[in-house]
Amino acid sequence: MSDLATRARTLLDLHTAPEVLVLANVWDVVSARTVAAVPGVGALATASHSIAATFGYEDGENIPLELHLDMVRRIVEAVDVPVTMDFEAGYGDAGATARRAIEVGVVGGNLEDQMKPLDEAVAAVEAVLAAGRDAGIDFVLNARTDAVVRAGDKPRTQVLDEVVERGRAFLAAGAPVVFVPGLVARDEIKAVAEAFGPQRLTVISVPGVSLSTAELGDLGVARVSTGPFTQRVALTALQDAAAAVVGGGTLPASTRALN
Known part of the structure; x- marks a missing residue:
């Protein structure tokens, strides 16, 4: 378990370092080994959508958890860097799923809030972090809010207010970082990053849309x-x-x- 704790600490340190952490998501052993071999790569993140697609499943927890975890285990065993897993909304029990992920060697994870009532979403975050403490590691939870991707026709100011409210609640519950997919505009990224505090915001790079990783780091x-x-x-x-x-x-x- 000490090795697991070391990997978790390494992953957390990468998130809190002054330099932006760039994770090119992987989906199987060969993609994991290929990305891990790139100079400067210090950690890997799995993509639930991509793993599901590999086995012919649609995204959204349609791939059986056993099959999903087996692929993640294979990835963990194939590389020497920390691995964080996207376990979507937690497969019905975020704490239990986090425990099973830790058992296969995962030291971080993504957890979607799916815009559930905030108290429920915070409880799920707390359950994942408790699973990490029980295992003796600083589990690096990338707590995701879907406030932007599920915004619909809400006024943009209301959407950003929800992002900040939910993100701050997840940070207060102990999550080290908050993931806001759909956040791509420079001014919005800057505003949310300032609202969360230094080294707290995670975003996704969208082809043809997103700012460069260097620019995002500067924000x-x-x-x-x-x-x-x-x-x-x-x-x-x-x-x-x-x-x-x-x-x-x-x-x-x-x-x-x-x-």
């Missing part, structure tokens, strides 16, 4: 992840290569032997 963002988009990058390259070959061409000359 006070603690962590930038890629969610399902790294798998989509890989699949885009695969489909383009297949189209080139089927169309009479060749595979890209830049292809490297990464496995």
Whole structure:
């Protein structure tokens, strides 16, 4: 367990360091090993959407937890860096799911609030953190609020107020960082980062939309992840290569032997 505690502390230190933590999400052993081999990568994050897609399931806790955890275990065992797992909304019992994730070697996790009543969402955050304490580690919870992605037609000021209210509640409950998917505008990111405090905000990098990771770091963002988009990058390259070959061409000359 001491090794697990060390990995958890390493992951937490990466979140609180002055430099922004960039996590290119992975979904299987070969993607994990490929990303872990990149210079400067100190931790890995799994993408629930991508793992589900690997086995033919739709996102949203449709993949059985046993199958999901088995893939995460394989990833953890294949690399030497800390791994944080996206366990969505906790599969009905956030504390129990966190305990099972810790058992396979995970030292951090994402937990969606799905805009449930705030007291319920805070209780789920507390349950995950308690699971970490029971295991003797500083579990790095990336507490996610869906206030932006589920905003609908609410006025933007109301949406941002909800982001700040819910994020501060999760931080007060002990979560080290708060994840706000859908937050991409510079002024909004700056405002939320200031409301949360230094090194407390996590965002996702969206192709063709998001600011650069360097710019996000300058705005006070603690962590930038890629969610399902790294798998989509890989699949885009695969489909383009297949189209080139089927169309009479060749595979890209830049292809490297990464496995």
